[in-house]
Amino acid sequence: MRRDEPDGVRAGHHGAATAEMAAFGVILGVHAGLAMQSIAMCGSPEQKARWLPDMARMDKLGAFALTEPEHGSDSVALETSAALTGANGC
Numbered sequence: 001m002r003r004d005e006p007d008g009v010r011a012g013h014h015g016a017a018t019a020e021m022a023a024f025g026v027i028l029g030v031h032a033g034l035a036m037q038s039i040a041m042c043g044s045p046e047q048k049a050r051w052l053p054d055m056a057r058m059d060k061l062g063a064f065a066l067t068e069p070e071h072g073s074d075s076v077a078l079e080t081s082a083a084l085t086g087a088n089g090c
Contacts, residue, residue: 039062040052
């Protein structure tokens with residue numbers, strides 16, 4: 001170990017830690033931003049009561065999947081559209 005390295009840290013390990021932190025950020029963003037927020041904004045009272053408490057405690061994790069027949073998971077090329085149907089836009 002070099003003198004300027006803290007105990008337990010080796011040269012070259014910084015990249016792995018940075019990648020892991022970035023991956024955790026994506027997981028947390030999808031969980032809280034896409035999954036929980038969608039349920040909070042558009043879910044029925046029953047869905048909110050069923051899912052949000054466990055998700056807030058991280059006992060259940062939210063996920064996101066995207067596919068379209070002609071484009072797979074290419075979110076830029078999507079052709080599907082939606083229309084507002086409810087009073088709250090959900």
